[in-house]
Amino acid sequence: xxxxxxxxxxxxxxxxxxxxxxxxxxxxxxxxxxxxxxxxxxxxxxxxxxxxxxxxxxxxxxxxxxxxxxxxxxxxxxxxxxxxxxxxxxxxxxxxxxxxxxxxxxxxxxxxxxxxxxxxxxxxxxxxxxxxxxxxxxxxxxxxxxxxxxxxxxxxxxxxxxxxxxxxxxxxxxxxxxxxxxxxxxxxxxxxxxxxxxxxxxxxxxxxxxxxxxxxxxxxxxxxxxxxxxxxxxxxxxxxxxxxxxxxxxxxxxxxxxxxxxxxxxxxxxxxxxxxxxxxxxxxxxxxxxxxxxxxxxxxxxxxxxxxxxxxxxxxxxxxxxxxxxxxxxxxxxxxxxxxxxxxxxxxxxxxxxxxxxxxxxxxxxxxxxxxxxxxxxxxxxxxxxxxxxxxxxxxxxxxxxxx
Numbered sequence: 001x002x003x004x005x006x007x008x009x010x011x012x013x014x015x016x017x018x019x020x021x022x023x024x025x026x027x028x029x030x031x032x033x034x035x036x037x038x039x040x041x042x043x044x045x046x047x048x049x050x051x052x053x054x055x056x057x058x059x060x061x062x063x064x065x066x067x068x069x070x071x072x073x074x075x076x077x078x079x080x081x082x083x084x085x086x087x088x089x090x091x092x093x094x095x096x097x098x099x100x101x102x103x104x105x106x107x108x109x110x111x112x113x114x115x116x117x118x119x120x121x122x123x124x125x126x127x128x129x130x131x132x133x134x135x136x137x138x139x140x141x142x143x144x145x146x147x148x149x150x151x152x153x154x155x156x157x158x159x160x161x162x163x164x165x166x167x168x169x170x171x172x173x174x175x176x177x178x179x180x181x182x183x184x185x186x187x188x189x190x191x192x193x194x195x196x197x198x199x200x201x202x203x204x205x206x207x208x209x210x211x212x213x214x215x216x217x218x219x220x221x222x223x224x225x226x227x228x229x230x231x232x233x234x235x236x237x238x239x240x241x242x243x244x245x246x247x248x249x250x251x252x253x254x255x256x257x258x259x260x261x262x263x264x265x266x267x268x269x270x271x272x273x274x275x276x277x278x279x280x281x282x283x284x285x286x287x288x289x290x291x292x293x294x295x296x297x298x299x300x301x302x303x304x305x306x307x308x309x310x311x312x313x314x315x316x317x318x319x320x321x322x323x324x325x326x327x328x329x330x331x332x333x334x335x336x337x338x339x340x341x342x343x344x345x346x347x348x349x350x351x352x353x354x355x356x357x358x359x360x361x362x363x364x365x366x367x368x369x370x371x372x373x374x375x376x377x378x379x380x381x382x383x384x385x386x387x388x389x390x391x392x393x394x395x396x397x398x399x400x401x402x403x404x
Contacts, residue, residue, distance in 0.1 A: 050188035051092055051195045051252035054279040058088055061256045061277050064284060066389065068275070070382040074288040076262070077381030080389060084397040085260045090279065092195050092252035093174060094144030096208055097183050098216040100245040104134040104224050108235040130232060134224065141181040142215035144250065145206045148172035173276045173285035174255060179219070181253075186280065188251060195252050208248050217243070254279030262289045291378065302366060306359035313354055318342075 056064075069079060076082070108130035148171070206214075221241060228237050256277040263270045275286030321339055340346035388394035 049191040049196060049250040049252065051191045052186050052188060052254055052280045054090065054254040056277065056279050056282050058090065058256070061088065064282065065258065065275055065277065066386060068284045068286065070386045072288045073375050073379060074291065075378070075382065076289055076291045077378035078385065079262055079289060079382060080385040080396065081394060083260045083262045086258060089257045091255060091257070093255050095141050095178065095251050095253055096144050096211045096216065097139065097141055097249040097251060098212060098245065099137070099139035100243060101137050102135065102220060102224070103242050105240045106134060106228060107131040107238050108232055110235055126236065129235065134227070138220050138223065140216055140219040141178045141183055142211050142219055143174070143178065144211055148174045173274055173287060177276060177278060177283065177285045183251065191252055300367060303359050303363045306362045307355050310354035310359055314351065
């Protein structure tokens with residue numbers, strides 16, 4: 001904004017406050033905004049864009065990202081040695097700051113999914129149980145481009161041929177970074193020409209109206225839905241929302257991003273994972289890699305196996321009586337939880353315990369114990385690899401091809 005800019009309403013001198021995005025005339029209170037508005041609902045944007053500079057170096061990003069990968073308990077133990085890291089990108093991500101008020105008329109439904117409907121393969125019956133109106137203010141930080149919208153993670157599900165086709169992966173971690181982003185806690189500076197040009201390079205032509213339609217509304221809607229489910233969990237909701245938007249601000253936020261490919265053992269496939277860091281605060285957001293062995297443990301159907309073990313124990317107890325004095329002719333004298341005639345009370349109790357109760361307990365507990373043990377061993381292996389990298393013993397694949 002020019003130093004000698006004046007308010008078109010009262011003619012007073014305008015002063016830009018670098019710490020806030022929405023500026024007003026000190027004399028008449030008019031907002032600094034453009035005359036143009038978007039066709040998609042008349043969303044207007046303020047003249048001044050702002051940015052936050054980088055305060056974290058690339059070297060610190062590399063170190064912190066590797067430590068973050070090591071700290072994620074779901075990652076495989078050999079994730080550093082078997083990952084191929086791409087270059088690091090440092091960029092100013094364009095975002096729009098949407099704020100205003102909303103009014104939401106909602107209805108909550110409860111699904112009636114009884115045994116008869118399941119037997120007949122009928123869809124659950126929905127019954128309205130609550131309704132109301134929710135009004136509040138909102139402020140969300142939405143992406144100003146579509147670059148980090150979605151991407152395809154093609155081979156993650158090839159583990160043990162469980163899924164044949166590629167699945168669409170979640171949104172980029174930058175979305176999670178912006179989900180609870182508090183723009184008011186940032187010290188913003190007026191966006192200089194170089195920052196705007198860098199942002200325009202990654203804008204991909206997304207207008208403020210499109211950003212509100214695709215990103216902003218979805219973020220507000222998600223926040224409202226979370227508020228409702230926190231108050232009334234276990235219900236389904238329909239929402240009719242109207243918005244009263246204030247003038248929209250634009251900002252450029254510093255992010256480091258990198259992508260890596262983890263190659264599974266024995267050539268069963270590979271998976272991409274993305275990691276980003278807020279270049280001003282150092283907060284890291286990223287994806288984890290599905291460990292093939294953990295996936296196998298979770299998919300184990302152990303109940304039939306434990307029932308079989310219970311059956312073998314029952315057979316062993318039956319034949320054990322032949323080793324007792326006169327056991328083959330005097331079994332009725334041994335009427336207890338261990339030995340009893342077939343069909344008696346103790347026999348039925350033994351069947352229930354050995355064929356149902358203990359198999360259920362084992363099916364629930366054994367995978368948990370296996371996963372805990374596996375998690376400890378994976379963590380130890382990841383830490384050893386990190387130490388080897390720090391000592392120069394383990395060389396990472398790439399990670400030095402920086403790009404801008």
